[in-house]
Structures are given as C-alpha cells and as structure tokens.
Amino acid sequence: MTVAIYPGSFDPITNGHLDIATRAAKLFDKLVIGIYDTPNKPILFNTEERVELVKKSVINLPNIEVEAFSGLVVDFARKIGAQTMVRGLRMSADFDREFDMAMMNKKLNPDLELVCLMANLQYQFLSSSLLKEAASLGGNINNLVPEPVAIALSKKVQNKM
Amino acid sequence: MTVAIYPGSFDPITNGHLDIATRAAKLFDKLVIGIYDTPNKPILFNTEERVELVKKSVINLPNIEVEAFSGLVVDFARKIGAQTMVRGLRMSADFDREFDMAMMNKKLNPDLELVCLMANLQYQFLSSSLLKEAASLGGNINNLVPEPVAIALSKKVQNKM
Amino acid sequence: MTVAIYPGSFDPITNGHLDIATRAAKLFDKLVIGIYDTPNKPILFNTEERVELVKKSVINLPNIEVEAFSGLVVDFARKIGAQTMVRGLRMSADFDREFDMAMMNKKLNPDLELVCLMANLQYQFLSSSLLKEAASLGGNINNLVPEPVAIALSKKVQNKM
Amino acid sequence: MTVAIYPGSFDPITNGHLDIATRAAKLFDKLVIGIYDTPNKPILFNTEERVELVKKSVINLPNIEVEAFSGLVVDFARKIGAQTMVRGLRMSADFDREFDMAMMNKKLNPDLELVCLMANLQYQFLSSSLLKEAASLGGNINNLVPEPVAIALSKKVQNKM
C-alpha cells in the first residue's frame, strides 16, 4: 500500500490546501495530513482546533487521515510508513525555503520521496497568513476556505483576534 | 475627478516613497497617502508621528492628502472614493508578497485598479527597514530621507532606539 | 489630455493584452496601442496583420487607437504626445528584462512615466509564444484570444504554420 | 494500473534525467518517457538517436517504456492512458516557464495531474544545453551522463559538432 504524508501548519486549512489534498489522495492509497504541533511562528488555532478543522474539511475523502505530529517530519513519515511526502507549490511562495527544506530532509532521510503538486490558478495567491490578515480586517473570505473554517475564523475575529 | 490611494506603513517615509508619491501625483487629480495604523510588524514611529512626517515631506505637493487608516485598504479606498491604488516596485523587494496582496485585494474589491510605478534607480535598494537599521547603527542616512525624517530619526537614535 | 502608449509585438494580441488595454483605457483620455514593427524575434503575423487583429479586438473601445511604429519606443511616445507608457506584468514573465528596459527607457527619456498593471489571475500564464506553440500543435485556444485572432491563428495553422 | 508520462527533448538524456526517471518509476506502475519529436530549439541528436540513447540508459528499469511523440503532450498522455505527468525541478531552471506550461496544459487537459520531483543536489546545475556546450569545448562530462551518451557525445564532438 502506498502511503503519503502531506505536512503543514494548516493554521487554518484553506481551499488551496484542500485542493492539493484532494488531488494527492488520488495518487496514493492513503494520504495522511500531518499537522505540525509546534510551528516556528505564531499560530491562531491551537493544534486540537487545527486537527478538527482539517478533519471536517476532508470528511468526504475516505483515504485521507489526519494526525498531529511533533519533531522532524521525516521521522513522522517513517513512523506512519509513508514513502512519499506531498507539498503544494505556489508561484509566489517561498520556493527558496522549500528547496532548502527539501535538501535538508533528503539529507535526514534519503528514502523519503518529495512530490510537488502545483497549486491551481485560482489558489496561487492564497496563503494562510494573508487569509488571516484579510479576515482579521473584516474581509469576506468565505469562498477561500472550507465552510467549517469560515465559521471558526469569524468567531475568532469577533473575539478580537 | 480621479482619486488614487498610495497606502503603506511609511515608518518612516523615505526619498524613495517621496519620489513615487511625486510621480503618482502627476497621474491623478488627487493622491491620498494612506498610512496604515496597525501594520503587522514592529514600528518605530507611532501613527501620529508617521502622519506628521509624511505631511511635512509633501508640503509642496498641493494635490496630495495624508490620512491614517485602519482595516482593509480596499475599504479605505472605497471610503475616500479612490478608483486606483498606487504601489512602488523595487527590483529587490518582495515581488511575491506584492503579487499575493494584489490578487487578494482584487478578490476583495474587483473595481480597485492597481497601478505600479518602478522605483528610480537610486532608490532601488532603499527600504524603511534597512534605513532604520543603518540609522540605529550610526550610519549617515541624511540624503536618503526628507529633512524632517532625518531630524526625527536622529532624535530616536539618541534616545537609544 | 492624458495620452498613454501601450507598446508590444502583439503577435498576436491575446485576451491578456486585451484586458490590460481595457483597464488602461479607463485611466487615460487616450490609449495608443503601439505595435512594434520589427521585434527582435521571429514573428508569425506581419505588421499589417497584427495591426488589423488588434484593431478588430478593440473595436468597442472608443478611446483606443492602434498604430505601428519602428525605432525607439520612447521616440514614438514623444511623437504621439504620450506622457505615460503602460506595461502588463505577469508573475511568471521575465521581470528582470522588464526592469532593464524600464531603466534604459528612463535614461533615454526621463519624462516618460512607466505604469505597470498586473495581469489578472486567469491571464497570468498566457504569453503569445506559448499560445502560438499550443495552437500550432492543435490545442484549442479559442477562449484565450479575441475571436478574430482565433480565426486567423487557425488559418495559419492549417497553412502549416 | 497507474501510468505516468515523463516528457522532454532528452537531447541527450543526462544523469539528472535518469535520476528523475528512476525515482518516478517507483511511484507508478508504468512510466513512459516521451521524447518530443520536434522541440522548438536546435537539436544535436535526431529523434531516433535520442530514443535509442534513452532506451540504453533505462535498460535495467523494467517498468519504463520509451516512445517518441509529436503534437501536444496532453494529447500524447491521453493516447497512452497516462493520468499523471512527471517533471524534474531544478532550483536554477526556468521555473517561470515551467509554471506557464503547467497552467496551459491544465487548461488543455484538466484531468492530467502534474507531479514535480526535485532534482538531487548533485544534478541541480546539470542541463542538457550546458552539457553539450561543455562537451563541444572538450570538457570531460563522463560522470554527468549515462555511458552510451558519453560515447555518442564524444563521436559527435570528433565529427566537429
């Protein structure tokens, strides 16, 4: 059975993430969305919330599992038996950092294959950070995120954010 | 009457900003420099100070107004009747983030046109953050900023910065 | 009266070009689409054909004129009384060359202001060269170009291209 | 059965291409290396030679097939029943053009998934064009290409190239 991991902070999951996950789920027998417990940046949703929002968003995709992890992503991949790691590439994302991480991960675990899917055109500009910024300022972001995320974001914003 | 907005943190305004504003003021009947009240990064000058410094710097440009704003820039543009938003492009600036913001703003308000002016050669390397770093370390930045800013920066630095 | 020039090879005009021209025509009293007579690359349509296709494509935009030119674009701009030059920016286009040309043009004519509009999301990937390649290989490019261009391209392809 | 296509000019195949093919062959049941018959650039080896050199290079990889094609890559993919297209990404390669092609292909055939593998560190700088340039000037490129290619290149160079 082919198992792949799609790791990230998912703070929160966007329609861009969901599109990558949906497409990746067709390429592998099982896709595990790995939610990084302690990302190196301030987060809006805690780990439990982020797991919950991803789970609700992929509820109709039977071969996707959702799990939080801490430590090195290559170690988590080994633990769950994933031979492949999935990343979404946006034209305007930090390709440099992506490359550095890819080479570092290759060094830490040469057996884990990295597979990059290109974001679809309508999600090229969509990042979680920009999304949170827009939402916090009152922007309507409803069609950029799964419905459960839209609800959760709107609650956070009302509670001052 | 054509109205354009030139938004930013202006912490503080540099000669590069001033050059963009001067050139943009020739393209439109009125240019409003919108000073973002709560930028998503640490600031050196508070909003009142930033507004004051910009006002002093554009005192000879009659069709420029200066105003602080909070919330979405597209909402502020709507409020002041601006059909166009102006941005300066530096070769070495973060074009990726600029693009993401442009597409997000287009989504939030499809009617607001974005117009980019290229920084002149002598200002290509000039960013507010690098300027503040140089000033805080004792670098002579007098010919990189309008005179009122040079004075204000030198006071901040003496007060330890 | 504000006059702007939108120069290029337009070999052939695409919906991306048309979108930029339409938006630019709202910013200025008159927009002249300048079709470069002898671009420094192989062309598919001769100058007369390119002018004709652009004219047919902008027939409903009353303040747009179409004219071929040779020599320096800054000289052509001077001749037609344009104070401003318009360029479309694509995320994936050669921003480096755009910058070099901008600075060279500034040197040759400091009074001509360059205004860049960002391509809309759906045209970010659309270049004339990729379009011609796809069309020559039998790809359906109908919704990427104005109708007169689709017809002309299909004739060229049948005549072997 | 999952079928993927790995298209390119392969003029000639390098160790970088071979590495991508080897890794991709592990991800899919069958990998078809599609050799583009009439690339839009001058070629050193004719189609027959390029097919032959690739075949010799992948002789030990049982689930790889080699086939020349003309026309659109998305049409060739459809013909051979490939659901996925593989591309190697080099840090220093033309990511912009890669992106444009990806979006154009998506438009021409939305069902074909693009999967990008990152070139391993030792092949990051290796392009067929640079390789041919070095070989033609007498550079030792033996450990950069499969052995059959090294022999063929050396013959071409002796015959003046």
Place this chain on the structure above:
Amino acid sequence: MTVAIYPGSFDPITNGHLDIATRAAKLFDKLVIGIYDTPNKPILFNTEERVELVKKSVINLPNIEVEAFSGLVVDFARKIGAQTMVRGLRMSADFDREFDMAMMNKKLNPDLELVCLMANLQYQFLSSSLLKEAASLGGNINNLVPEPVAIALSKKVQNKM
C-alpha cells in the same frame, strides 16, 4: 597587506561558512571573521560562545582572525583596515536582501569592495536557521557543522533549546 572581513552572525558557524572562510583566506593576506554582536534576530549562542566556536573551527587556518563587533560593518572594516568584504552566496538564499545591503554599504562606505564567493554545491541548502531547527527536533547534523559546534548544539538541545 590585503585584509578582508567576513562578517556574519555565525549562530553557529556551519561547514558552509567554514568553506567560504577557507577559500577566502587564500585570496587575502589576512581574513578577519567579524561576528556581529547584536544581530536583528533571536540568537541561540551568545557572542562569547559564537566567537569561541568560530575560533575552534578555524584553528588550523593561520591567517584568519576572529573578532566580535557592534555597529556598522563598514565602520568595523575601516577600523581593522579591511579593503574588502567577503560574502557567501547561496542559490536559495535571500539574494534580494543581499543586494540591498550591498548597495546600502556602498553608500555608507564607497571604498569597501564586496567580494562574493558561491557556496559549494553540498552547502547550497545549508543555513544556520534551518540547521538549528533540524537539530532542535533531533535531526543528525553532525556532518554539517565543525565538531565543536556539533558538541555545543547537542548540549543546547539537551538543555531544552
């Protein structure tokens, strides 16, 4: 006597830095590694520790000296009589910021020549920040840093980091 400065945070020094320093030491009579006292980012090792680790790493390179500095790098260069500043360039590093700093430094001290050496292939992906992240998560980074750094990093990690 030609004197060059190789400035940086060196938090901590990596094999990539060491490679640049070793190569630069062949180009000049004396190379001073300048360790920036108060970099504009959180640091893991204090100045004394960073100086100590660099000293231990270059112990076999007789024409290298190690010194901490504060204030502008161009002022420190002047103080130690350096005519040249050395920087390592990584493909995936922030070339934009490097360029901005180079131009700012040129403005602050036009006489200081900047010399850039390209990181060797095996160190292209290696940054201090990624290294620290990997080490803190339990990754084996022994062959990416000089031995004294490996020991020091492992102690920091055990003390929670």
Place this chain on the structure above:
Amino acid sequence: MTVAIYPGSFDPITNGHLDIATRAAKLFDKLVIGIYDTPNKPILFNTEERVELVKKSVINLPNIEVEAFSGLVVDFARKIGAQTMVRGLRMSADFDREFDMAMMNKKLNPDLELVCLMANLQYQFLSSSLLKEAASLGGNINNLVPEPVAIALSKKVQNKM
C-alpha cells in the same frame, strides 16, 4: 603573483564591464580580460574588433591584459596561470545561468576560484544586448560605453547594423 581572469563576450565592452575590470584589477596582481572567440549567440563585433575595443578602454590600467580565447574558460585560465575567475553580478541578470555555469566550471576545474563583484547601481540595468538594441534604434548611448565603443557603435549603426 596572483592572476585572475575576467571572461566574457564583450560585444562590446560597456562602462559596466569597465567598472568591474577596474575594481578587480585592484584585487589581483594581474587581471586578464579573456574575450570569448565564439560565443553561443550572434555577435555584432568580430573577435579582433572586440579585443581592440577592450584594449583601448583599459589603456590606463597597467595590470590588465587582454586576450582572445576559444575552448573552455577553465582551460584558458589554467593556461595563463589564473587561480581566480571574476564575474560581475547584476541584480536583473540571469543569476540562474550564472549559478549553473559556476557549478559546471567547478566540476571541470575545482581549483579555479570564482569571485563575483556586484555591479554598481548605475550599471545594474546595463547589458550589451540591450545596449546594442538601443543603439541600433538611434538611442543616445554615449555615457554608457567607453568612447572608442561609442564611435564604433555609431559606425556600425550607420552601416545599417
């Protein structure tokens, strides 16, 4: 004695090249400007003319020699006893190709050190190709090239170019 090579097509030499050569000549005992005999692109000036124009341009720099070469640059460097190769870096130049060549050269001759100098701000946009294009269209390029080149270019242009 330290010897460095500064290789290129120099078709023709610009003030940007001259600035790099002048600065490099201060770093080494001898600088050899190597003029590539058969660059992989169309040239305007033949080898003899290019050598002549460079010689006239550096006539006041006593430790610079000018020589044409063919074959690999690393072989030419070995022949003239150069330990170092100099390249100018422009922000908007093709850094990707520069990197590929650097790594390929490192592979072909690991002992040749590459030293990159950053173009000064006023030459950041200046490339030989853009220069020739502007000159051929009648642009005034007098202050962008050494005087002998201005004269030679103007003759070429009159002879139709």
